[in-house]
Amino acid sequence: MIFPPELEARFDKMLKAYPEGRQRSAVIPMLMYAQDAIGMVTPELVQEVARRCGVTALQVDEVVGYYTMLHRKPFGRHHIQVCTNISCMLRGGEELLAHASKRLGIGNREATADGQFSLEEVECIGACSWAPALIDNYEFHHSVTPEKLDQLIDSLQKKAQ
Amino acid sequence: MTDLVNLNIDGKAVKVPQGMLLIEAAKRAGIEIPQFCYYEGLTLQAACRMCLVEIEKAPKLTEACTTPVAEGMVVHTDSPTVATARKTMLEFLLANHPLDCPVCDKGGECELQDMVFRYGVGESRFTEVKYHVDEKQWSPVVFYDGPRCILCYRCVRVCDEGLGVGALGIINRGVVSEIAPNMGDHLECDECGACIDICPVGALTSGAYRYKTRPWEMEHVGTICTHCSNGCKTTLGVRDGAIVRANNRDRSGINGEFLCVKGRYAFDFVEHEERLRSPLMRKGGELEEVSWAEALATVAKKFAEVKERGGKFGVIGSNHTTNEENYYLHKFVRDGLGGENIDHHRTGDVAGLIDALAGRADALATVGDLYTTKAILVIGSDLAQQHPLLSYQIRANKRHHDAHVYVVTPGPVREDNYSVRSVRGGLEAIGPLADALKAEPGLVVLFGDSVKGDAVRQLVAFGDSLGIPVKYVALVDYSNSRGAADVSQAAGLAYEQILSASDLDVFWVVGANPLKDHALGSQNAFVVVQEMFLTETAKRADVVLPASSAYEKTGTVTNVTGEVQRLKAGPKVMGTKSDLEIFGLIQKEMGLNLGIWKPDNVLDEMRKTTRGRLPVAAPESIRSARDTLFTSGSLGRYSKVLNAVMEGPGLIYGLPVSGKSQ
Numbered sequence: 001m002i003f004p005p006e007l008e009a010r011f012d013k014m015l016k017a018y019p020e021g022r023q024r025s026a027v028i029p030m031l032m033y034a035q036d037a038i039g040m041v042t043p044e045l046v047q048e049v050a051r052r053c054g055v056t057a058l059q060v061d062e063v064v065g066y067y068t069m070l071h072r073k074p075f076g077r078h079h080i081q082v083c084t085n086i087s088c089m090l091r092g093g094e095e096l097l098a099h100a101s102k103r104l105g106i107g108n109r110e111a112t113a114d115g116q117f118s119l120e121e122v123e124c125i126g127a128c129s130w131a132p133a134l135i136d137n138y139e140f141h142h143s144v145t146p147e148k149l150d151q152l153i154d155s156l157q158k159k160a161q
Numbered sequence: 162m163t164d165l166v167n168l169n170i171d172g173k174a175v176k177v178p179q180g181m182l183l184i185e186a187a188k189r190a191g192i193e194i195p196q197f198c199y200y201e202g203l204t205l206q207a208a209c210r211m212c213l214v215e216i217e218k219a220p221k222l223t224e225a226c227t228t229p230v231a232e233g234m235v236v237h238t239d240s241p242t243v244a245t246a247r248k249t250m251l252e253f254l255l256a257n258h259p260l261d262c263p264v265c266d267k268g269g270e271c272e273l274q275d276m277v278f279r280y281g282v283g284e285s286r287f288t289e290v291k292y293h294v295d296e297k298q299w300s301p302v303v304f305y306d307g308p309r310c311i312l313c314y315r316c317v318r319v320c321d322e323g324l325g326v327g328a329l330g331i332i333n334r335g336v337v338s339e340i341a342p343n344m345g346d347h348l349e350c351d352e353c354g355a356c357i358d359i360c361p362v363g364a365l366t367s368g369a370y371r372y373k374t375r376p377w378e379m380e381h382v383g384t385i386c387t388h389c390s391n392g393c394k395t396t397l398g399v400r401d402g403a404i405v406r407a408n409n410r411d412r413s414g415i416n417g418e419f420l421c422v423k424g425r426y427a428f429d430f431v432e433h434e435e436r437l438r439s440p441l442m443r444k445g446g447e448l449e450e451v452s453w454a455e456a457l458a459t460v461a462k463k464f465a466e467v468k469e470r471g472g473k474f475g476v477i478g479s480n481h482t483t484n485e486e487n488y489y490l491h492k493f494v495r496d497g498l499g500g501e502n503i504d505h506h507r508t509g510d511v512a513g514l515i516d517a518l519a520g521r522a523d524a525l526a527t528v529g530d531l532y533t534t535k536a537i538l539v540i541g542s543d544l545a546q547q548h549p550l551l552s553y554q555i556r557a558n559k560r561h562h563d564a565h566v567y568v569v570t571p572g573p574v575r576e577d578n579y580s581v582r583s584v585r586g587g588l589e590a591i592g593p594l595a596d597a598l599k600a601e602p603g604l605v606v607l608f609g610d611s612v613k614g615d616a617v618r619q620l621v622a623f624g625d626s627l628g629i630p631v632k633y634v635a636l637v638d639y640s641n642s643r644g645a646a647d648v649s650q651a652a653g654l655a656y657e658q659i660l661s662a663s664d665l666d667v668f669w670v671v672g673a674n675p676l677k678d679h680a681l682g683s684q685n686a687f688v689v690v691q692e693m694f695l696t697e698t699a700k701r702a703d704v705v706l707p708a709s710s711a712y713e714k715t716g717t718v719t720n721v722t723g724e725v726q727r728l729k730a731g732p733k734v735m736g737t738k739s740d741l742e743i744f745g746l747i748q749k750e751m752g753l754n755l756g757i758w759k760p761d762n763v764l765d766e767m768r769k770t771t772r773g774r775l776p777v778a779a780p781e782s783i784r785s786a787r788d789t790l791f792t793s794g795s796l797g798r799y800s801k802v803l804n805a806v807m808e809g810p811g812l813i814y815g816l817p818v819s820g821k822s823q
């Protein structure tokens with residue numbers, strides 16, 4: 001498998017960053033970046049990461065199955081992760097998730113038919129002081145209300161057109 | 162010497178070496194700390210929390226399995242807090258556990274059962290519906306029942322570290338975590354069953370043993386595996402005269418608890434429906450069943466008559482029969498028949514090595530040396546396929562002592578994965594390794610059948626030139642190849658010559674199948690064959706005498722490293738006799754007096770009389786049978802397990818060997 005040149009360069013650097021014999025440490029970052037580039041973790045990607053890091057495909061599969069941020073199904077261009085852990089739950093995180101689900105017409109870890117959005121319920125994302133919080137891809141949104149969520153979705157939809 | 166550390170466990174003063182884990186220190190003091198994930202010899206996991214103990218001045222409970230001892234440590238393993246922690250951990254472990262002990266293979270020898278019995282609460286606060294997944298079959302020998310699994314990772318680690326295979330992993334997270342095989346829905350691996358054996362519960366079960374018996378209904382018979390030359394001790398579980406399992410959980414024997422697929426599962430040839438259970442005699446061109454009395458009388462009469470008229474005997478001995486049998490057969494041929502044409506298939510140049518060492522017995526390595534010597538040099542053998550225990554020992558040496566492994570083979574081998582140097586080639590390729598080897602404190606050299614005759618002398622000269630202590634192993638194939646070479650004294654025709662000779666009057670084969678790939682030169686010879694099955698050779702016989710297998714015999718065998726070990730009879734197969742008894746009965750019938758044919762008496766006699774150097778075999782006649790993990794000469798054909806696993810017939814140097822089990 002060959003990745004875009006910038007990604008290849010990044011992977012080269014990454015593998016050299018770890019001491020000789022510890023290349024398996026690159027499994028998670030490699031999966032994350034590659035997933036961003038190709039939209040999901042495919043079986044070929046698992047094989048490729050295993051090969052590059054010198055581990056078995058099963059060992060990569062263990063990692064993919066363990067971390068929820070790695071997914072084997074395509075997610076939307078905007079992956080909305082809503083926190084429902086304690087602080088966020090106390091301040092309306094669950095309602096927020098329900099609202100997002102209704103507005104987008106999709107459930108947890110599902111994507112809209114046009115591939116624009118996907119939704120995921122997540123545990124604490126470290127933004128408790130500004131609960132309830134959500135992440136759109138890598139961008140944090142704080143003290144989110146259903147209205148603010150609608151606005152966010154509206155603006156993202158507009159941008160896409 | 163490492164420094165000793167003083168600590169106190171449950172009021173007992175304990176003194177142990179620095180760096181020792183608390184759980185081991187407690188064991189030394191006779192205090193049991195319950196454990197699931199901790200397993201001596203494997204990497205630490207700290208996954209199960211069964212071993213929590215209280216250490217004074219520590220803020221919370223600590224895992225004894227990962228905490229090294231420290232000077233002045235005061236540990237409590239019997240406090241109420243620890244008792245509660247154990248109860249809670251067990252309650253968690255049982256939350257989704259099916260508790261199907263009444264039908265579980267492990268029932269009666271299950272570590273979870275024992276722990277709950279000793280430390281559990283006896284009731285659970287969980288009222289939720291238990292999470293269930295169906296049992297899966299991953300290979301003819303490995304089944305996985307997820308709900309019983311306590312996720313201790315023992316199987317994952319033993320496969321990766323112990324076997325160097327790495328076929329198992331844990332997928333998913335939390336309550337839905339489960340063990341997964343390397344090929345998604347099935348396993349492609351060594352099929353050794355180590356994962357099943359090491360599983361503390363009944364999550365991994367064996368295709369051979371499952372649902373056949375309760376553990377306490379078996380008799381346990383410790384004997385030696387009859388397949389390859391490595392000489393693993395195997396404990397046969399015998400029920401109603403039949404073997405239902407083989408393992409070595411008590412770690413007795415040179416192999417600890419290691420067994421490969423052959424030692425663990427390929428005992429099934431014993432009960433094979435084609436097993437010969439009655440003597441056969443050629444009558445009107447066809448082999449017909451006859452009584453033992455008739456068969457023995459016929460053989461004795463023929464032998465006596467040929468001896469009388471000074472006729473010629475050609476005898477092929479076995480690589481599987483016991484030392485006592487081999488010795489007795491030699492004596493029979495020499496003293497009883499006045500013959501000298503006796504030999505066997507030689508699979509490695511043992512005699513050549515012993516000759517080259519000229520009396521230096523301390524230069525012969527043992528299986529133990531492979532675990533303790535700093536450097537190992539492997540020449541011309543795919544150990545993981547051809548010598549599974551030796552390969553396992555060397556891996557353990559690497560993991561535990563960081564051994565330096567050097568490989569010189571014609572193709573890729575498993576040892577390449579962790580060797581310091583791997584060179585492709587034969588003996589000529591060792592020269593460049595000399596400098597590195599000279600810097601080692603000690604070395605064991607293992608060599609396969611490509612090193613024979615003069616090459617063995619060259620190799621020993623090379624070893625001498627290194628200036629370090631060097632020990633050797635001449636690799637041979639079968640369970641008693643080494644023993645057969647050791648008792649071989651005759652100076653008559655050699656193996657190939659016996660087969661090719663055209664003037665034999667009697668051709669007598671004991672436990673071998675030479676006619677599989679060789680024509681018999683003496684078309685008119687009277688052919689007597691002692692065998693378990695109707696092999697190519699047996700089919701050619703005038704009289705076939707059904708022999709017992711090693712699992713039905715007592716006596717001794719000598720493994721590849723020259724370690725002499727005792728066989729103990731487990732099952733009984735009606736209609737067969739041990740080769741020793743057959744010899745004894747024939748000679749009695751002939752009116753000879755070759756001595757009592759009881760294994761212990763023969764061994765005594767061997768001790769007193771066996772002396773001197775071995776006759777060196779012609780190098781051309783030495784060749785390995787190239788058996789893999791999944792083949793075992795003619796015997797392998799009659800093991801259904803070996804024929805059922807998809808990995809068979811296996812690879813040597815990464816290349817498929819021809820044919821199914823030969």
Ligand code: SF4
Pocket residue numbers: 303319320321324326327328329348350351352353354355356357
């Ligand atoms: S049978 Fe042996 S090689 Fe196969 S998965 Fe189990 S431990 Fe690994």
Ligand code: SF4
Pocket residue numbers: 309310311312313314315316317340356359360361362364365
């Ligand atoms: S299958 Fe057995 S050995 Fe493997 S993790 Fe589960 S309980 Fe432990």
Ligand code: SF4
Pocket residue numbers: 386387388389390391392393416419420421422423424425548549550
């Ligand atoms: S390594 Fe050899 S002796 Fe040991 S179990 Fe396997 S076949 Fe038997």
Ligand code: FES
Pocket residue numbers: 083084085086087088089123124125126127128131132133
């Ligand atoms: S609980 Fe939601 S960010 Fe911490």
Ligand code: FES
Pocket residue numbers: 195196197198199206207208209210211212213224225226227
């Ligand atoms: S034995 Fe210590 S955590 Fe499992």
